[in-house]
Amino acid sequence: MKLSRFLFSFRFAAQGIGTAMKREQNMKVHAGSAVVVVAAGMWTGLDPVEWMLVILLIGGMLALELVNSALERVVDLVTAERHPLAKQAKDMAAGAVLVFAVASAIIGLLIFLPKWF
Ligand SMILES: Nc1ncnc2c1ncn2[C@@H]1O[C@H](COP(=O)(O)OP(=O)(O)OP(=O)(O)O)[C@@H](O)[C@H]1O
Structure with missing residues (x-):
């Protein structure tokens, strides 16, 4: 792969992240939470x-x-109609986000709580 092509792939990836940050409310919430967690980590000392x-x-x-936002767009591109498979695809992707968020919250509590109390 040529170097310019390789560098362009980073640019497209950055555009994707920028679009999600602008248009996806959940992405803003996750990014904001990340800033809070990093600040808490610096304050606590990890x-x-x-x-x-x-x-x-x-x-x-x-x-x-x-990935969830990308999948939502692909589903919307495939059909503007209501379809049970479209619902399943979007709900499963949302479920994947929820599973990871819950696991992250539990691990976060296991790391931080013993240091605070
Ligand atoms: N084309 C569709 N066919 C069937 N169900 C859908 C379709 N699009 C969305 N849904 C379902 O409708 C419910 C509400 O979806 P929601 O309001 O979050 O809209 P969305 O299209 O999934 O997301 P967004 O609001 O970000 O566009 C969810 O259960 C979702 O899976």
């Missing part, structure tokens, strides 16, 4: 492994929300 976990969870959450 060890390197804890930081790795926090960064992995924040990155995973944002990445999953991007």
Whole structure:
């Protein structure tokens, strides 16, 4: 792959992230939460492994929300009609985001609570 093509793929990816940040309310909520968690981590003082976990969870959450938003657009592109499969696809993708968010919240509590109390 030529270098310019490789660099362009980063530009397209950045455009995708920018579009999601502008148009997706949930993406803004996740990004805002990430800022709060990083600030809390700096204030609390985490060890390197804890930081790795926090960064992995924040990155995973944002990445999953991007995939969910992409899937919503593909479904809307495929059909403007109400269709049970369209509902299942969107709801399953939303379910994936929820599963990861709950797991992240539990791990976050396991990291932070013992340091605070
Ligand atoms: N084309 C469709 N056919 C059937 N159900 C759909 C379709 N589009 C959305 N739904 C369902 O309608 C419910 C409400 O969806 P929602 O209001 O979040 O709209 P959305 O299209 O999924 O998302 P957005 O509001 O971001 O466009 C969800 O259960 C979703 O799966």
